[in-house]
Amino acid sequence: MQQEYILQSFKGVNEPTISRLHNLGLCVGCRMQVIQRYPFHGPVIIEAHHQRIGLRYRVFARLLAEE
Amino acid sequence: MATVALIGNPNTGKMTLFNSLTNKYEYVGNWAGVTVEKKQGQLKDADVTLVDLPGVYSLDPLTKDESVVATYLMQNQPDLILNITNASQLQRNLLLTIEALELARPTVLVLNMVDDLRRTGYDYDLAILQQRLGCAIIETNARSKKGVADVRKAAIEYRQRPTKRLAINYPPMIEQAIRQAEEALVADYHYSATTAHWLAIQFINQNKAIRKYATDKNLQPLLSQQRYYDQQGFADRIFAARQNFIEQTIKAARKPVGNSHDHHLTSRVDRVVTHPVWGPLIFALIFFIMFKLSFDWVGTPLSDMLDGFLSGPVSTTANHLLIQAGALPALRSLVVNGTIAGVGGVLAFIPQIFMLFACISILEDSGYMARAALVTDRLMQLIGLNGKAFIPLIIGFGCNVTGIMAARTIEQPKERLVTTLIMPFMSCSARLPIYSLVVAAFFPRHQALIVLSVYFLGIAVALLVAKCYQVAFHVRQGSVFVIELPEYHLPRPDIIWHGTWDKGKGFIHKAGTIIFAGTVLIWFLSSFGTSGFVTDSTRSFAADLGRWLMPLFRPVGFAHWQVISALFTGILAKEVITSSMMVMFHTSSKAFLIAALGPFMSPAGAYALLVFILLYAPCFATMATIKQETGSTWWMIYSMFSSLGIAYLVAFLTYHIALLIV
Numbered sequence: 001m002q003q004e005y006i007l008q009s010f011k012g013v014n015e016p017t018i019s020r021l022h023n024l025g026l027c028v029g030c031r032m033q034v035i036q037r038y039p040f041h042g043p044v045i046i047e048a049h050h051q052r053i054g055l056r057y058r059v060f061a062r063l064l065a066e067e
Numbered sequence: 068m069a070t071v072a073l074i075g076n077p078n079t080g081k082m083t084l085f086n087s088l089t090n091k092y093e094y095v096g097n098w099a100g101v102t103v104e105k106k107q108g109q110l111k112d113a114d115v116t117l118v119d120l121p122g123v124y125s126l127d128p129l130t131k132d133e134s135v136v137a138t139y140l141m142q143n144q145p146d147l148i149l150n151i152t153n154a155s156q157l158q159r160n161l162l163l164t165i166e167a168l169e170l171a172r173p174t175v176l177v178l179n180m181v182d183d184l185r186r187t188g189y190d191y192d193l194a195i196l197q198q199r200l201g202c203a204i205i206e207t208n209a210r211s212k213k214g215v216a217d218v219r220k221a222a223i224e225y226r227q228r229p230t231k232r233l234a235i236n237y238p239p240m241i242e243q244a245i246r247q248a249e250e251a252l253v254a255d256y257h258y259s260a261t262t263a264h265w266l267a268i269q270f271i272n273q274n275k276a277i278r279k280y281a282t283d284k285n286l287q288p289l290l291s292q293q294r295y296y297d298q299q300g301f302a303d304r305i306f307a308a309r310q311n312f313i314e315q316t317i318k319a320a321r322k323p324v325g326n327s328h329d330h331h332l333t334s335r336v337d338r339v340v341t342h343p344v345w346g347p348l349i350f351a352l353i354f355f356i357m358f359k360l361s362f363d364w365v366g367t368p369l370s371d372m373l374d375g376f377l378s379g380p381v382s383t384t385a386n387h388l389l390i391q392a393g394a395l396p397a398l399r400s401l402v403v404n405g406t407i408a409g410v411g412g413v414l415a416f417i418p419q420i421f422m423l424f425a426c427i428s429i430l431e432d433s434g435y436m437a438r439a440a441l442v443t444d445r446l447m448q449l450i451g452l453n454g455k456a457f458i459p460l461i462i463g464f465g466c467n468v469t470g471i472m473a474a475r476t477i478e479q480p481k482e483r484l485v486t487t488l489i490m491p492f493m494s495c496s497a498r499l500p501i502y503s504l505v506v507a508a509f510f511p512r513h514q515a516l517i518v519l520s521v522y523f524l525g526i527a528v529a530l531l532v533a534k535c536y537q538v539a540f541h542v543r544q545g546s547v548f549v550i551e552l553p554e555y556h557l558p559r560p561d562i563i564w565h566g567t568w569d570k571g572k573g574f575i576h577k578a579g580t581i582i583f584a585g586t587v588l589i590w591f592l593s594s595f596g597t598s599g600f601v602t603d604s605t606r607s608f609a610a611d612l613g614r615w616l617m618p619l620f621r622p623v624g625f626a627h628w629q630v631i632s633a634l635f636t637g638i639l640a641k642e643v644i645t646s647s648m649m650v651m652f653h654t655s656s657k658a659f660l661i662a663a664l665g666p667f668m669s670p671a672g673a674y675a676l677l678v679f680i681l682l683y684a685p686c687f688a689t690m691a692t693i694k695q696e697t698g699s700t701w702w703m704i705y706s707m708f709s710s711l712g713i714a715y716l717v718a719f720l721t722y723h724i725a726l727l728i729v
Contacts, residue, residue, distance in 0.1 A: 016129050020549040023076075023124030025159030027310055038343050042445045043454075045341060045552065049158045050187055052337070052552035054441040056448075059549070 002033045002047075008065035017059060025049050026063075069115045070143070071222045074136060074167060075151035076160050077122035078553040080179045084151055084209040085119045086565055088219055092119075113223050118145065124159070126166045127274040129547065130478045137269070137276035140170060141262075147225035148174040149218065154184035154206070155554075157191070161313045164200065165233060169268055171261040173228030174202045175221045181206045181213075183554055188323055195320040201231045210559060232261060237308045241301050244271060244292065251288030273302045333434075333554045340435070341552075346442050353430070353439075354461055361423040361465055369418035377411035397600045405590030410583055414575075419496075420469050421571045423462065427473060428566030432558040436476070437550050444548055450530050451537030453477070453548040456486040460529070463493030464522075467689040471696055472570055479547060485536045487693055488702070491685040491710055492529035494522050497641035501680055504645055504657065508664040509673035517677070525681050528717060585687040589639045593632075593647075604650050609635060613651075623679065623715065624672030624722040634679070640686050671725035675718040682714035 007030045010018045026032070026048055036045040041057040055063075075081040085092070089108030106119040120139060121132045128134035140148075150167050152160035157178070167174055176196075184190065193204050205221060207214030221228075237245070245267045252263035269277040270289045281289045296302075339345050360366065382403055389399040430436045436458065444454030455477045463470030470490050477483040502521060506514040593609040594600060601607050613632030620626045629651035637644035645657075652663050668676070684707050685693065694703040 014547075016547045017549060019127060019129055020124070020547055022306060023159065023162065024549065024551065025156075025162065025310075027306070035337065036341050036343075038445070040445075042343070043441050043548075045337075045441070049156060051156045051159070052333075054437070054444075054548075054550040054552055056444065056548050 002035060004031060004033050005046075005064055006031060007063050010063070011065065012062045013059055021063075024051065024053055026053075032063075069146040069225055070118060071110070071115055071147045071149055071225060072118045072120055072139065072143070072145035073149045073151060074120050074140075074163065075122060075177075076124050076153065076156075076163060078551055079122070079151045079153040079160065080209045081119070081122055081151040082565075083559075083562055084177070084179060084207065084215065084218065085117060086561070087209060087212055087215045088222070089117055092117075110219060110222055113219075115222055115225070117222070123163065125163055126269065126276070127272065128276050130480060132478075134276045137274060138280075140167075140172075141266075141277070141280065145172060147222060147228060148172050149177060149222065150174060151177045151179050154178040154181045154191070155187055157184075158313055158317055161316070162309060165235065165309050165312070166269075168200060168202060168233035169235075170265050171230050171232035173225060173230050175218075175228065176200065176202050176204045177214075177218055178204060178206045179209055180554075182208045182211070185324060188326060189321055190324045191317075191320045192322055193320075196316065199316045199319065201229070201233055203228060210556065232264070235308055235312050238304055240299065241271065241304060241308075244296065244301065248288045248292065252286065255288065256284075256286060268305070271296045271301045272305045273297070336555050337438070337552070340438055341441065346438070350439055350442050353435070357423065357426040357430075358465060360426060361419050366419035366422035369422075370415050373418060374411070374415035377407060377415065381411070382407050396602075397594070400594055400600075401587070401590060404594070405586050406583070408586075410586055417571070417575070420466060421567055423465055423469050424567045424570040425563060427458075427462070428563045428570070429558045431566065432556065432562050434553045434555045437552045440550055441552070450533040451546075452482050452485060452533060453479070453546060454550070455548075456482060459486055460490065460493055463490045463495065465496055467491055467493060467495045467685060468692045469570075471689065471692045474696070481540050482546070484697060484702070485533055485540065487696060488536065488706055488709075489529040489533050491689055491706065492525045492532065492682060494525040494681055495641065497686070498680060500642050501637075501644045501648075502677060504648075504661065505664070505673055505677055505680075508661040509668075509670050517674070521677050521681050524678060524717075528682060528713065532713065585639050589636050593636065593650075610651070622722075623718040624675040625668050625679075627667055630667075630676065634683065637680070638684050638686060640688065641680075644680065669726075669729075671722055671729055674725055675722035678721045679714050679718040682710055682717060684710050684714070 007026060007028055009028060010021070013021075030048055032046040032048040034044060035047050035052060038044070038057075044055050044057055044060040046053050046055060046060070073081055073085055085106075085108060088110055090111045092106060092108030108117045108119070109115075110117055118139075120136045123133045123136045126137040126140070128137060148167050148170075150164050152164065164176060178184070178191065181190075193206070197204050203221065205214055205217045207218060209215060245264065248267035248270070249260065249263040252258045252266060253260055256263075258266065266277060266281070266286075267289065270281055270286075270293075278293075280286075340349055385407060386399065386403045389402060394402075427436075430439070439458055440454035442454070443457035447454055447457050456474065459470045459473040459477075461470075462473050467490050470493060471487050474483050474486045474490070477486060499518075502518050503514070506517045510517045589609075591608075592612065593604050593607045596606040596608055596611065598606065604610060609632045610628060612635060613628035613630075616631050617626045617628055620631055625631075629648060632651055633644050633647035636647040648664075649657075649660055652660055664673075690703050690707060693706050694700055697703070
């Protein structure tokens with residue numbers, strides 16, 4: 001039951017975090033699977049390009065342009 | 068002698084490869100301007116120096132540590148660059164590779180962890196990769212030593228590598244900007260064409276280290292165009308062009324091999340370990356076991372044995388030899404009571420510290436550490452820190468020194484500094500003996516409860532102070548918490564040993580010097596008085612100091628010179644407080660001391676004393692570590708005085724509130 005998402009935008013994410021996400025090969029249009037979500041807007045684990053990355057919920061929501 | 072530089076992303080097994088390539092390595096001081104240790108090694112049986120650069124994702128630095136790599140590549144001309152990559156994550160590893168290849172130095176690309184890659188059901192056609200990237204490629208699996216010999220051979224044959232620059236098709240506007248800047252830099256500033264080209268790309272790509280370099284050197288061709296570059300969004304377009312190149316390359320070179328059993332182990336372990344409910348429970352269990360191992364099952368018994376050996380046979384033998392040699396009583400006292408007792412007291416911590424570091428190394432090497440940081444991030448955000456600060460703080464309960472050293476894993480310098488500064492409020496195990504003495508004397512019926520309340524007060528103060536620093540340092544701005552969760556690996560003993568030794572030896576080497584100096588100072592103060600050398604410490608300078616400071620401590624409830632002098636010696640090491648008190652009260656029995664303390668102060672004063680001991684000043688070893696890790700004497704002094712101030716304030720408040728209640 002892994003959900004797949006497309007990275008929509010980096011809007012509202014701070015500069016160093018964008019750099020780090022770029023470093024990890026994440027770009028707009030990238031596919032990412034959600035491996036684990038923690039309750040109460042806790043961290044989110046995604047998988048992209050065969051690697052697992054832990055993110056804060058706030059950053060994750062912005063990548064999906066939900067916020 | 069030839070120099071080979073190792074660069075690569077974090078979690079690529081670079082360290083493992085470095086350790087298997089070299090037979091000995093050393094830390095040759097720090098990199099210029101930052102407190103990152105420079106690690107160099109000698110290639111086995113060859114006249115080649117290997118320089119291990121910090122693991123980075125790109126040459127554009129986010130942290131001070133990362134800036135080392137860009138600066139190194141700009142100012143040094145290594146004979147060969149060994150770029151270590153994680154084969155199963157080649158896509159993102161190639162971003163750094165491109166930056167290195169644009170430098171046009173002889174480069175060899177190492178595809179490490181190929182076994183992990185094949186487990187995902189893919190492999191790369193090396194000929195295609197070599198042709199597209201224009202550099203030699205070697206496949207390795209450093210953990211099982213596969214391919215290490217090939218890398219060694221490549222390092223020795225560095226002269227045979229071509230120096231071809233990788234040319235990526237950037238958009239015409241950018242190509243033109245690069246060309247113009249390059250020509251001006253060559254003509255006006257006498258850079259070589261390749262260096263100028265690389266500088267121009269890095270500058271346009273908003274590399275912070277290079278922009279600072281350009282400003283320092285006043286490179287007008289770049290600086291005058293900076294606004295134009297940024298307005299046109301060149302950096303994003305460079306990133307897009309590189310991504311495009313990487314995708315094409317990978318698509319062309321990737322070939323399926325057999326069935327994918329895509330990281331079965333990692334998925335299965337992660338399902339439990341990062342579970343919202345089981346995750347935190349497992350986390351707590353692992354840390355409980357780690358503490359038990361370090362401070363109960365293995366570490367402490369060994370420490371006690373070492374302590375017994377140092378304070379028993381070693382001390383007696385030294386004393387005996389000195390008497391035979393006819394040494395002055397003062398000299399004998401310096402060696403036996405000062406050096407052996409003081410330095411020995413600190414050395415006795417080594418088994419505990421090494422045990423703890425071994426546990427941490429196992430957690431790091433297996434890949435669990437990143438998960439632990441993730442699980443605790445939410446909690447730490449409340450005080451403006453991130454999950455990576457939680458583990459060091461927990462370790463601080465064992466020993467502040469190890470805790471501060473464990474804070475190295477925090478990327479953000481400000482967050483690391485805050486973690487370091489609040490560390491002394493974590494009640495380390497060395498404070499326990501004096502707590503138990505005081506509670507036995509004053510709170511015999513609620514011992515555990517009182518000690519627990521002291522621990523929690525320490526945490527509360529740490530959180531409050533961290534919150535203040537968060538506001539003062541603007542920590543939240545630019546807080547980054549993006550954490551890579553590496554594949555799980557079975558820890559390998561030699562890697563654990565290397566990790567443990569690397570972490571622990573700093574404690575022996577560097578802290579040893581300041582502890583020695585401190586020991587001698589405290590010994591001097593407690594063995595000399597206005598009348599010269601004294602055997603009765605109640606007539607020593609320390610006692611005088613205690614008496615002199617007495618009025619200052621009246622408002623906090625424990626105005627007794629014996630206690631104050633003992634606190635002073637506690638700066639050396641917290642466990643010394645108890646023994647100092649025994650000396651000051653002329654007793655060698657704990658029971659007698661407990662009885663003697665009773666009439667000296669009220670329970671309110673005693674609780675204020677506990678609070679003061681909890682907070683008042685980091686011990687010498689901790690101060691030495693603060694200096695070493697922050698790279699500044701100022702922070703060490705600041706830490707001492709700020710905790711002194713906080714301790715006085717909180718003890719004062721506690722005393723007066725307690726007086727109202729009791």
